[in-house]
Amino acid sequence: MVARQNLPAAQRREVTVEAVVDLAATRNPAEITTGQIAEHMQLTQGALFRHFPTKDAVWDAVMVWTADQLTRRLDQAEARGSSPLSALEQMFLAHVDFVVARPGVPRILFGELQRTGDTAAKRSARALINGYRTRLVKLLHHCSTNGHLPADLDTEAAATLFVGTIQGLVMQAMMTGDFPAMRAMAGRVFRIYLKGIGGRP
Numbered sequence: 001m002v003a004r005q006n007l008p009a010a011q012r013r014e015v016t017v018e019a020v021v022d023l024a025a026t027r028n029p030a031e032i033t034t035g036q037i038a039e040h041m042q043l044t045q046g047a048l049f050r051h052f053p054t055k056d057a058v059w060d061a062v063m064v065w066t067a068d069q070l071t072r073r074l075d076q077a078e079a080r081g082s083s084p085l086s087a088l089e090q091m092f093l094a095h096v097d098f099v100v101a102r103p104g105v106p107r108i109l110f111g112e113l114q115r116t117g118d119t120a121a122k123r124s125a126r127a128l129i130n131g132y133r134t135r136l137v138k139l140l141h142h143c144s145t146n147g148h149l150p151a152d153l154d155t156e157a158a159a160t161l162f163v164g165t166i167q168g169l170v171m172q173a174m175m176t177g178d179f180p181a182m183r184a185m186a187g188r189v190f191r192i193y194l195k196g197i198g199g200r201p
Contacts, residue, residue: 013051016041017065020058024104029111034058056119059112063124066105070128073098074135084143085199088162089190091139095166096186103179106170133159143199150198158197165193 019040023032034055038048052058077094081087099106112125136159143149149158169189173179 013061014065016048016051016058017062020062021065021102021104021108024107025102026104029104029108056121059108059119059121060124062108063112063121063128066109067124067128067131069102070095070098070132074132078139083148084139084146085148085194088136088139088143089194091136092162092166092190092193093186096169096182099166099170099173100179100182103173106167107174129163133163136162140197148199153197161193161197165189 016037019037020029020032023029023036023040034045034048034052037058038045041048052061073094074091077090078087081090109125109128112119112121115122133156137155140149140153140155140158144151144153144155169182169185173182
């Protein structure tokens with residue numbers, strides 16, 4: 001990575017987050033040290049700690065960045081949809097693309113959720129998942145009330161299944177180490193999901 005010696009504080013923080021995500025793509029996030037982060041950025045640990053007082057502060061920033069990046073992609077994907085069901089599919093594919101582009105993100109997310117105790121990063125991770133599910137329930141309800149999906153659809157269960165389906169693809173990619181394969185499978189999996197909730201491709 002190119003040395004980042006004279007970046008403004010906000011940019012330095014973002015570059016640090018991206019460095020953590022890059023490192024997490026190839027190693028256990030729990031074992032990443034501030035020394036490794038600094039080395040990856042070609043900085044001293046002292047320079048790193050000027051922007052993040054603790055390692056937990058770095059991890060919290062990663063969660064906030066993840067939520068921002070994923071939300072932005074989902075906003076764009078939903079806007080591309082030619083119908084409510086199309087928007088749902090575009091969001092599914094956008095989420096998969098995000099994971100393929102940033103495979104370190106789910107490794108960090110799963111790692112945080114498994115940690116004992118309560119941390120700012122863990123709270124941010126839960127907030128991201130809960131906010132995502134709430135957004136899906138709203139879109140699924142819209143599809144249901146407008147006749148695109150069955151009127152009696154359990155939208156909360158359908159939203160949980162949507163997220164769980166993506167998580168299943170992620171877990172398989174983590175086991176095989178082949179994240180790009182998710183793209184080839186995503187469309188096929190979504191069609192089965194849509195059929196299961198009573199939609200028509």
